[in-house]
Amino acid sequence: EVQLLESGGGLVQPGGSLRLSCAASGFTFSSYAMSWVRQAPGKGLEWVSAISGSGGSTYYADSVKGRFTISRDNSKNTLYLQMNSLRAEDTAVYYCAKDNPPTSLFYSGSYPGDYWGQGTLVTVSS
Amino acid sequence: QSVLTQPPSASGTPGQRVTISCSGSSSNIGTNTVNWYQQLPGTAPKLLFYSNNQRPSGVPDRFSGSKSGTSASLAISGLQSEDEADYYCAAWDDSLNGYVFGTGTKVTVL
Numbered sequence: 001e002v003q004l005l006e007s008g009g010g011l012v013q014p015g016g017s018l019r020l021s022c023a024a025s026g027f028t029f030s031s032y033a034m035s036w037v038r039q040a041p042g043k044g045l046e047w048v049s050a051i052s053g054s055g056g057s058t059y060y061a062d063s064v065k066g067r068f069t070i071s072r073d074n075s076k077n078t079l080y081l082q083m084n085s086l087r088a089e090d091t092a093v094y095y096c097a098k099d100n101p102p103t104s105l106f107y108s109g110s111y112p113g114d115y116w117g118q119g120t121l122v123t124v125s126s
Numbered sequence: 127q128s129v130l131t132q133p134p135s136a137s138g139t140p141g142q143r144v145t146i147s148c149s150g151s152s153s154n155i156g157t158n159t160v161n162w163y164q165q166l167p168g169t170a171p172k173l174l175f176y177s178n179n180q181r182p183s184g185v186p187d188r189f190s191g192s193k194s195g196t197s198a199s200l201a202i203s204g205l206q207s208e209d210e211a212d213y214y215c216a217a218w219d220d221s222l223n224g225y226v227f228g229t230g231t232k233v234t235v236l
Contacts, residue, residue: 037226045165111161112225113173
């Protein structure tokens with residue numbers, strides 16, 4: 001059974017940093033691209049970042065480019081999101097998702113697929 | 127501010143047909159395939175359609191998806207109470223070089 005479990009969320013002051021983790025199980029982790037998607041309280045979904053199966057290619061939304069870094073450790077089946085210079089507008093539930101189609105590449109045809117984590121809440125406030 | 131525009135709300139009585147539109151542009155829907163997600167209250171999003179009209183296993187066939195030009199639509203036939211949720215379209219945007227979600231539509235079953 002595919003499972004994705006996020007952790008690392010919490011309260012952080014503006015300008016601070018936080019690292020989210022997403023522990024994956026039930027599939028060959030390195031064979032799939034992965035994404036982070038966030039949802040501000042009461043708002044819609046926003047794609048944040050994606051990474052290829054090897055970790056060699058990364059992609060970011062303009063809203064987080066230069067501040068967030070996505071990475072993965074395929075030996076630990078874990079996806080990460082390092083968030084620096086956090087702002088109030090980064091407050092959201094952050095979901096990790098297994099991307100489709102079943103390829104380790106990430107390209108324009110990739111998308112967050114049929115497996116998502118339960119989400120972890122990040123609150124940026126003083 | 128999303129580049130994919132959806133109506134904020136839609137509603138219908140049980141058994142009715144509800145349609146949700148998703149308007150984009152040549153850099154997203156016009157060039158790439160559209161996916162749809164359903165988000166029930168307090169839960170993670172669920173993939174409802176991929177590649178415009180492909181239904182993952184387990185999705186009832188009363189849901190249907192389509193795309194024409196720079197717009198897409200999701201239809202729910204035979205509306206049921208459990209369909210009450212938020213629905214999002216999404217696509218890759220070549221100009222932004224990123225994946226974009228629509229503004230979302232809240233479906234209410236009256």
